[in-house]
Amino acid sequence: MAILVVEDERKLVDILKRALKGERYSVDVAYDGEEGLEKAMKNNYALIILDIMLPKKDGFTVCKELRQRQIHTPIIMLTARGSVEDRVVGLDVGADDYLIKPFGLNELFARVRAVLRRPKTTESNVTKVADLIIDRKKHEVTRAGKVIPLTPKEYKLLDTLISNPGEAINRRQLIDHAWGPTFKETNNELNVHIRYLRSKIDSGKNKPLIHTVRGVGFVLKE
Numbered sequence: 001m002a003i004l005v006v007e008d009e010r011k012l013v014d015i016l017k018r019a020l021k022g023e024r025y026s027v028d029v030a031y032d033g034e035e036g037l038e039k040a041m042k043n044n045y046a047l048i049i050l051d052i053m054l055p056k057k058d059g060f061t062v063c064k065e066l067r068q069r070q071i072h073t074p075i076i077m078l079t080a081r082g083s084v085e086d087r088v089v090g091l092d093v094g095a096d097d098y099l100i101k102p103f104g105l106n107e108l109f110a111r112v113r114a115v116l117r118r119p120k121t122t123e124s125n126v127t128k129v130a131d132l133i134i135d136r137k138k139h140e141v142t143r144a145g146k147v148i149p150l151t152p153k154e155y156k157l158l159d160t161l162i163s164n165p166g167e168a169i170n171r172r173q174l175i176d177h178a179w180g181p182t183f184k185e186t187n188n189e190l191n192v193h194i195r196y197l198r199s200k201i202d203s204g205k206n207k208p209l210i211h212t213v214r215g216v217g218f219v220l221k222e
Helices: 010-022 033-042 059-068 084-092 105-117 152-162 171-178 189-201
Strands: 002-006 026-030 047-051 075-079 097-100 126-129 132-135 140-143 210-213 217-220
Touching: 002 010, 002 033, 010 026, 010 105, 026 033, 033 047, 033 059, 047 059, 047 105, 059 075, 059 084, 075 105, 097 105, 132 152, 152 171, 152 189, 152 217, 171 189, 171 217, 189 210
Parallel strands: 002 026, 002 047, 047 075, 075 097
Antiparallel strands: 126 132, 132 140, 210 217
């Protein structure tokens, strides 16, 4: 099994490479976030070991961008920061497990085995709710067989909603997905884009699919 280690501490990388190879894993290495993201998108790994404090692009961003690109390779995040808030952020952006430095190799191996034992989750390229279909491979949205042209942000918002049918998605989650985690609303941008999206998805239909959940955000359901 091939494992990608994304870590800028070269001494730690050398230790991890020797140890993982001793456990009969194949190991690839990246020393910054941009290189790690590029390798993770190009190659098929069984697991990614991803440090948070990386040059060029931090681990949270790398993990989030991989999940946004529908890359579901299991990720174990490494960090010297052990606060509950950091662990929550790591898990929220899509990490599968979290390991705090310094750690023992036996603990790392145990976590690697545990993550690799989990059933693989493959997300379909096509998701359907009622007569609304999103085809991620084609980057195409249809309702009742009619293609609906969407802007990039409208597409991201719909992708988030349709990936969690029947679940109320809060405003911050939607903003993070469409604009990024550092974006701050100044002109009620989310409501504006949801209104545009509704006009394309629900206009003229007997059964609207996008609903407001007051005090929370929005939900897509029949």
